[in-house]
Amino acid sequence: MTEEERKNNIKDNAHLDLEELAQRRAEVYLSEQFKKLIANAEAEIDQLEPEQIDLEDMNILLVDVREPDEYASGYLRKEMHLTIPRGRLEFVAIKKIFEQYGHDIPIITYCFKGPRGLLAAEQLKKMGFTNVRNIKDGLINWLACGRTLKSYFGEITLVKND
Numbered sequence: 001m002t003e004e005e006r007k008n009n010i011k012d013n014a015h016l017d018l019e020e021l022a023q024r025r026a027e028v029y030l031s032e033q034f035k036k037l038i039a040n041a042e043a044e045i046d047q048l049e050p051e052q053i054d055l056e057d058m059n060i061l062l063v064d065v066r067e068p069d070e071y072a073s074g075y076l077r078k079e080m081h082l083t084i085p086r087g088r089l090e091f092v093a094i095k096k097i098f099e100q101y102g103h104d105i106p107i108i109t110y111c112f113k114g115p116r117g118l119l120a121a122e123q124l125k126k127m128g129f130t131n132v133r134n135i136k137d138g139l140i141n142w143l144a145c146g147r148t149l150k151s152y153f154g155e156i157t158l159v160k161n162d
């Protein structure tokens with residue numbers, strides 16, 4: 001490769017380096033912004049440990065904010081339970097929750113790892129629901145604490161190899 005070709009090649013690929021740098025900076029910025037969102041939500045929303053939740057209490061509405069395919073992998077219970085994906089929450093919460101149960105019903109949100117449930121709980125609170133909490137660290141924590149999930153195939157429990 002001649003010196004001229006090498007210089008042209010560098011020029012031709014310089015935009016790729018800049019795009020990669022911009023992408024990395026955006027990821028850092030977004031992750032910092034995301035951390036701020038989570039910190040704000042943690043300050044506003046009570047988070048429950050799995051041991052604090054009584055699934056037999058049918059006065060509590062459980063709101064699973066995972067996607068439908070995630071729900072199929074396991075859920076907490078069928079009764080007093082709604083599945084509203086986080087991306088649709090604001091659009092359907094009034095119809096599915098407020099019109100059926102009112103704004104004072106105790107609500108516990110959850111997701112797989114925790115952040116979606118936490119952000120959903122914060123949003124429900126902003127929408128006027130007065131008694132909203134989240135399962136701390138989501139279903140991962142639920143299973144790690146020895147609690148079970150229900151599925152179409154029966155119950156799911158985390159097996160720990162010692």
